[in-house]
Amino acid sequence: MIRIVPREEYCIGCRLCEIHCIVQHSRSKNIIKAFKSERRPVKRVEVEEEGHVSFALQCRHCEEAPCVTACLSGAMSKDPETGAVVNDPERCVGCWTCILVCPFGAVRRDEAERKAVGKCDLCPDLEVPACVANCPNEALLMVEE
Amino acid sequence: MAARYDYAIVGNSAAAINACDAIRSVDREGSIVLFAEEKYRCYSRPLISYLVAGQIESKGMYYRPSGYYRSMRVEFRKGARVEAVDAGKKTLTTADNEKVKWRKLLLATGFKPFIPPVPGLEDVDYITFVNWDDAKRMLARTAKPARVLVVGAGLIGMKAAEAAEARGAEVTVVEKMERVLPQALDEQASRMVWERCREAGIDIVTGQGVAALESTGGGKGKATLEDGGEIDFDLLVMAVGVRPRAELAEGAGLDCPHGIEVDEHQRTSLEDVFAAGDAVSAMDIVLGKPAINALWPVAALQGKYAGLNMAGREVPYPGCNSMNAVEFFGLPVLSAGVVNPPEDGYEVIARRVDGGDYRKVVLQGDVIVGMLVAGRVERAGILTSLIQERANVRRVKNFLLEEAFGHIHLPRSVRQERIKETAAGIMKAGAARDEGV
Structure with missing residues (x-):
């Protein structure tokens, strides 16, 4: 199975994982429509942040x-x-x-x-979950176990 | 010659079904027979209020897909009430006189409503609100405008009231204590729920018992309260409390003054007889002693561990605590552990947030032993897990009431251990317990 591992030493708290998670779970999978016109789904990943430390966390399955x-x-x-x-x-x-x-x-x-x-459903339609694929800093890794 | 089964299960709800799943996860071959008193395949009792309120359809009641018993190779005895267990001969007998032999037996007999001795009650065709048939009766009897009287403002009574209100009934709740949900909630959350109920048009009378009942036929009648007040009703719901159903266990030779007692492997003192669910008194981690927590998630967890141990895996039940997730008229309230500290020696920290949210944490020394969150409940499970772990929270006390409280506030080593280990490992690792958080 796959697991998503957060790496807090690389997370900059940009929350792109949250945005792309919402887009991926929206009806159109289009970022503009997902945020501006459709019913916006809930985010399935959340960035926790305090001072200089941050990381993204989703269901550990x-x-x-x-x-x-x-x-x-x-x-x-x-x-x-x-x-x-x-x-x-x-x-x-x-x-x-x-x-x-x-x-x-x-x-x-x-x-x-x-x-x-x-x-989090691990994005069954994608090869790499949206949060992992769109993290600019490899602060989320997909690991096959 | 009576058929012999490797596993016999008495019961067909959370504990029984999770036991089946657990047995099959270990033993693919052993024969299983399951006795269900009701005529339904396994459904979720807590969902009857959703059904009556029209939030789900009948097919949404089922806890497992159709074909479940067949796919699990469980012989399903529908509508079969087990009358007697002979623990010496390892047999059981049903009301239809079917006799089977078993190697391992699970008693998952659940709870029964407690019916107080109110004068006149025997003449009234009242309902309790604990099973599918009760839901059907409430649906039938609220098809036309009806006045519904609910006696008892515990979880079952309040859910019955909310469901009846959704049916357009005129609902009154009478509660002996001074507030609604006196056990599940604290005073503040009680007030919040009461407020929602009042806005929805439910009439709640507290500090009053029902002194007498009088039937006027067809399930209708009149209740006289202790202060002399009278309430006419078309449907009476008795929801004063529940008791463990331990008659079968007692008949088998177990002494059950406070539910069926089990060891950490869900074994009773009778050889090869296990018990799980609402009839059972099992370890409450917060109380530090066995207690009856007649709650669906607790029953499911006990059933799972009973099943694993019946199938030969020696795994101790991790213990649980009194936990509730409820919602009334759009207000969700989650709680775990101690919400109403009984004596000195507890510290309560609480906060009301603008917009109607409420958060409370109960501490014993530096150990978190209880929580209640109303409104934005999303991250309350983190508190539940710390309670379950009996975590020392001294260093994070100032953050516990924040909605954003999370792993970011835990020491890095504890946080990384938890995230790596996932839930199973949290208890095992005990990182927060040993190091403090």
């Missing part, structure tokens, strides 16, 4: 994922093939139990269309 066990509806599952922890928006009811148990604060409410959560 945990081996023993607390969100999968805790999910009330069965929407959250771990893909046995890819190892990705994925949320099925059709089955998610927006109870926020995954948010309650995620040690990384990596799940967000996404209520624009209906109550559900949004989280």
Whole structure:
């Protein structure tokens, strides 16, 4: 499976990862439309910053994922093939139990269309996840394990 | 000759299904039989309020896809109530007199509503609000404009009230304590939820018990409160509390004064008999002793560890705590651990933020033991994980109430350990516990 590893010594806090994450999860995948005219999806990666230190963090796709066990509806599952922890928006009811148990604060409410959560899906349509591909400083690395 | 199974599971909810998944993750071959008292395949009980409110359809109730039992090679006995367990002979018997032998047994019998002895209650066709049939009855009886009286302002009662309100009913909640959700929430969050409910038109009467009930037929009736006030209703919902369903365990020879007791491997004191879920008293990390936390995520976690241990993996249950994620009329509230400190020796830090957000952290010395976040709840899970880890938070205390509180505030070594290890490793590494954060 792939993992995304943050490298805080290279992160400059530019938040391009957040912007490209939003674009990738938008309907049109067009940066202007995603930000100016469409329903804007929630970001699935977040830059944490304090003073000179910053890094981007998204779902760790945990081996023993607390969100999968805790999910009330069965929407959250771990893909046995890819190892990705994925949320099925059709089955998610927006109870926020995954948010309650995620040690990384990596799940967000996404209520624009209906109550559900949004989280990193490792960009299944891309060879390299958008946040990694668009980091100007290689502060996010994709690692195959 | 009774059929013999490697695993027999009594129950069909969070604990039972997670036990099935865990058993199959270890043992692909062993035979499994599962007894479900209800006529449904596994569904999520907490979703009944979503169903009644029209937020999901019936098909959204199911916890696992159709074909689940077949794909897991679980023999599914639908509508089969287990009446007796013989732990010596390792057999069980259903109400239909099916007898099976088992090698390992899981009791995942769940909870039952507690019904207080109110004079006149026996004549009223009331509902509780704990299963799919209750939801169907509420849907049927709120099809026309109805006056719904909910007795009890705990999680079940308040969710019943919210669902009934969404059906257009005229809803009154009567609660003996002075506030709503007295156990799950603290006073401030209680007030915030109450405010939302009042704006939505729900009438809440606190500090009052129901002294008597009178049926006027067809499920309708009149409640007389302790102060003499009267409330007419078309539908009565009794939601005073829940109790562990331990009759089967007791019949098998277990003494269960406070739920079914288990060791750290979810084993009861009877050989090869395991238990998990809402009927069970298991380690509460925050309290430092066994407790009943009748909550879906806790039941699921216990079921998972019961299943792993039944299949021969010796892995201790990591323990849990009292945790809740709720939302009332658009106000999400997440909490974990101690939210209402019972005595001296706790420190509470709390902050109301403009726009209705509220954050609170409870400390015991320098150890974080509780949290409650209302409004923008996104990053509350970081606090939950520190509580679960019993982390020393002395060095980050000033940041705990910030919405942006996160790994950036933890010492670099702790942060990198957590990010590298992912959730499974957090407990194992115990970085925040040992070093402090």
